[in-house]
Amino acid sequence: MGLKKRTKRHFFQRSKPYNRFMNQLALWTSEVSLPAPVVNVAQIPQRSPFRYPGGKTWLVPHIRVWLNSVKKPRTFIEPFVGGGIVSLTVAFENLSDHVIMVELDKEVAALWQTILSDDNEWLAERILSFDISNETVRDELATAPATRRDMGFQTLLKNRTYHGGILAPGSGVLKYGENGKGVKSRWYAQTLAKRIRNIAHVRDRITFIEGDGIKVIKKYAAQKTAAFLIDPPYTAGKNGKRAGKRLYTHFELDHDELFRQAEKIKGQLLMTYDNADEVKEMAERQGFETGLISMMNTHHATMQELIIGHDLGWASSL
Ligand SMILES: C[S@@+](CC[C@H](N)C(=O)[O-])C[C@H]1O[C@@H](n2cnc3c(N)ncnc32)[C@H](O)[C@@H]1O
Numbered sequence: 001m002g003l004k005k006r007t008k009r010h011f012f013q014r015s016k017p018y019n020r021f022m023n024q025l026a027l028w029t030s031e032v033s034l035p036a037p038v039v040n041v042a043q044i045p046q047r048s049p050f051r052y053p054g055g056k057t058w059l060v061p062h063i064r065v066w067l068n069s070v071k072k073p074r075t076f077i078e079p080f081v082g083g084g085i086v087s088l089t090v091a092f093e094n095l096s097d098h099v100i101m102v103e104l105d106k107e108v109a110a111l112w113q114t115i116l117s118d119d120n121e122w123l124a125e126r127i128l129s130f131d132i133s134n135e136t137v138r139d140e141l142a143t144a145p146a147t148r149r150d151m152g153f154q155t156l157l158k159n160r161t162y163h164g165g166i167l168a169p170g171s172g173v174l175k176y177g178e179n180g181k182g183v184k185s186r187w188y189a190q191t192l193a194k195r196i197r198n199i200a201h202v203r204d205r206i207t208f209i210e211g212d213g214i215k216v217i218k219k220y221a222a223q224k225t226a227a228f229l230i231d232p233p234y235t236a237g238k239n240g241k242r243a244g245k246r247l248y249t250h251f252e253l254d255h256d257e258l259f260r261q262a263e264k265i266k267g268q269l270l271m272t273y274d275n276a277d278e279v280k281e282m283a284e285r286q287g288f289e290t291g292l293i294s295m296m297n298t299h300h301a302t303m304q305e306l307i308i309g310h311d312l313g314w315a316s317s318l
Contacts (some may be wrong), residue, residue, distance in 0.1 A: 038296050043130060046311050047092060047199070049115070049192045050108075051165035052083025053247040056231055058295040059272065060089050062307075062315070063229065067095040069314035070268055073227035075100060077220055079213025080232045082108065083165075087229075091202040096227060100214045102209045104250045106218055107155040110145075110211035115150030120200045124193040127155050137173060137183045142231055160186045169247050214254070217261045227268035232258060234274040236282070243274075255279075259286045271308040285307045291315050 039058045046057070063086055076096035078087045083200045086264065092097045101111050113124050114139060125220045128137065137157060145151035153314040155167065162171045174182055199206075209216060213232070221228050235244030236255045244251035262271060263286040273279045283290050291306040307315065 030175055038294050038302055039186060041296070045089070045092075046085075047195060047310075048083045048087040050083030050146045051110075051161055051163055051186060052159075053166050054231070054234065055083045056229075056272065057085050059086060059293075062293060063089065063270075064093070064095065066268070066270055066314050067227060069226070071225075073095060073268060074098065074225040075220065075223065075227070075229045077216065077226055079216050079228065081112070081208075081229055082231070084112065087206070088199065088202075088217075088231055091205045092198075099206045100209060100216065100220075101206060102211060102213045104210070104212055105167070105248070106210065107151060107158075108149050109110075109208070110151035111155040111159075111208070112152075112208045114149045115196055115199050115202045116206055119149040119152070120203070122149060123153060123156075124196045125194070127141065127156070127189050127193045130157075130189065132184055132187050132189075134173070134183055154193070157187075160192070164247075166247055168245070168247055168248070168251070213269045215256055217258075217265065220267075221261065221264045222266055224266045226265075228262075228270070229266055230258070230262060230269070230271040232271075232273070234276075236273065236276060236278045254284060256317050259283065259288075263287070265310070273308060274305045275304050275306045279308075281307055293310070 039061050041057045044060045048055075067076075067090070073096040075098050077100045081087055081101040084101055087101045090096050094297050101112065103120070103220045113122070124271045130140075139153060140157060143189045145154050151222065158166045158167055158171075161173050163174055164171075165186075174185060201221050202275055211229075217228065217230070220228075231239050232253055232255070233244040233248045233251045235253055262269060271283075271288075273283075283306075286293065287307045288310065291307045291312050293307055293315075294302055295305055297303050
């Protein structure tokens with residue numbers, strides 16, 4: 001595969017010296033840093049009720065290519081699941097026998113646990129019967145949740161009415177929202193209830209764990225039939241730290257430890273990170289391959305995100 005072909009769509013590297021050379025080349029030449037064709041997220045089934053900061057809807061077509069290029073995994077594991085669009089896609093499209101989703105944030109966890117339990121229908125009804133206004137949102141969120149499912153509902157309400165879906169401290173309710181509709185601008189009750197009811201159909205294929213993603217990686221690292229998507233909070237390096245802190249309640253992570261544990265994974269592995277020098281260095285230290293994939297951010301600007309894995313051969317066919 002020649003450089004031209006590779007650079008036409010995705011920039012992608014193999015051996016370490018070659019890596020370094022190509023990284024430099026990417027910085028020096030406009031040819032290789034041309035943006036690759038970008039996924040149109042509107043064409044991807046929206047299966048998650050979350051609008052998640054750092055959500056990976058744009059990665060879904062790449063995940064399909066990746067998982068279809070290997071033996072069907074027995075377990076697909078997402079140790080930092082957030083809004084879960086990739087895990088849900090894997091479950092719905094039967095790309096793996098089982099899915100394990102892991103999340104440390106207790107509010108996010110409460111929503112997933114509610115959706116994946118017998119409280120699924122309660123939640124759908126709660127959404128449909130909620131009469132949304134500035135006052136009702138304020139009153140609801142001023143009440144301490146008495147049960148896990150109440151916390152789950154409040155998480156969804158915050159996620160759909162706060163700026164950018166951000167749940168981290170410092171976030172707050174949309175004042176004007178889209179078309180001056182304020183809190184209503186992202187609260188599509190029918191759609192949300194439908195997505196939640198649809199997830200009930202595949203819930204037998206999903207296990208949710210509230211806890212530390214790195215611990216779960218350690219537990220399953222030796223399984224050759226597992227596939228991991230690792231999408232941690234992007235808090236490596238100074239810039240990353242600032243961005244991650246704004247977006248997530250749990251933004252602190254021992255990235256070196258994450259890379260050390262990821263290196264031990266015997267099954268399939270794909271990691272995504274921001275395209276930062278500190279991250280590339282960590283990946284190189286552990287002998288990973290790295291590549292860049294173009295995506296469009298929420299402001300419709302094309303950006304490049306780093307993908308990391310033991311073998312990114314599948315990415316050359318994208
Ligand atoms: C980049 S986001 C994941 C986004 C997700 N891939 C999506 O499409 O919505 C990272 C997530 O990791 C969670 N997190 C942070 N530290 C964690 C840890 N130690 N274990 C598990 N989850 C953690 C954050 O709360 C956040 O939801």
